[in-house]
Amino acid sequence: MRVVVGGTFDLLHAGHKALLSCAFEKAGERGIVYIGLSADSFANRKSHPVHPYGERRAELVRWIEESGFSASYMIEPLYDQYGAALTAEFDALIVSFETYPAGERINEKRKAEGNAPVELVCVPCVTAEDGKAVSTTRIYEGEITSSGAVREKKTVSGEREEMR
Numbered sequence: 001m002r003v004v005v006g007g008t009f010d011l012l013h014a015g016h017k018a019l020l021s022c023a024f025e026k027a028g029e030r031g032i033v034y035i036g037l038s039a040d041s042f043a044n045r046k047s048h049p050v051h052p053y054g055e056r057r058a059e060l061v062r063w064i065e066e067s068g069f070s071a072s073y074m075i076e077p078l079y080d081q082y083g084a085a086l087t088a089e090f091d092a093l094i095v096s097f098e099t100y101p102a103g104e105r106i107n108e109k110r111k112a113e114g115n116a117p118v119e120l121v122c123v124p125c126v127t128a129e130d131g132k133a134v135s136t137t138r139i140y141e142g143e144i145t146s147s148g149a150v151r152e153k154k155t156v157s158g159e160r161e162e163m164r
Contacts, residue, residue: 001026001027001028001031001091001092002027002031002032002089002090002091002092003023003024003026003027003031003033003034003071003092003093003094004033004034004035004036004083004084004085004088004092004093004094004118005019005020005022005023005033005034005036005093005095006035006036006081006099007019007036007037007038007099008037008038008043008046008050008056008136009037009038009056009059009060010043010046010050010051010056010136011051011136011139011140012056012059012060012063012146013126013134013135013136013139013146013147013148014126014134014146014148015096015125015133015134015135018123018124018126019094019096019123020033020035020060020063020064021069022094022121022123023035023094024067024070024071024073026094026121027071028070028071029070030071031071031072032071032072032073032074033071033072033073033074034073034074034076034084035060035073035074035075035076036076036077036083036084036085037053037056037057037060037075037076037077037078038050038056038077038078039053039077039078039079040052040053041079042079042080046136046137047137048136048137048140048141049140053077057075060075061075081099081102082102082105082106082109085106085110085118086106086109086110086113086115087110087113087115090118091118091119092118092119092120092121093106093118093119093120093121094121094123095120095121095122095123096122096125097122097124097125100120100122103120103122104120106118126148127148128143128144128148128149128150129144129148129149129150130144134146134148
């Protein structure tokens, strides 16, 4: 099976890993996962700093290789929210709750251009220990770790308190 997934994948965290794991599982042993990795020009729209493309790609490759998935994969720069998903031949698009609307737009545009719609697979949100979504923004802000553990912060008096 040919599966597509896309993202910025900065500070590769538990939510990213769930999304990517789903893509590899869906592709299966002889499948292929096409990963659209936000190019620097597209990633810079974020409200927080983003590591350069080369660093994000290297971290992504390292994690994929260590995970031992049976499907093969390709990583290509993503310059907008659609990438090659409008015209490429593939079977499924893996999305998060945040990107599901973009997946629906992709299928609408595919139909309008005479291409078959694809299966949308929505991966549930991964929550941190505090019940809120794991996100790169929360990691950058020091609220949580990449695994979703809540970080402690120091109060003005120097005492530690759990961030909530």
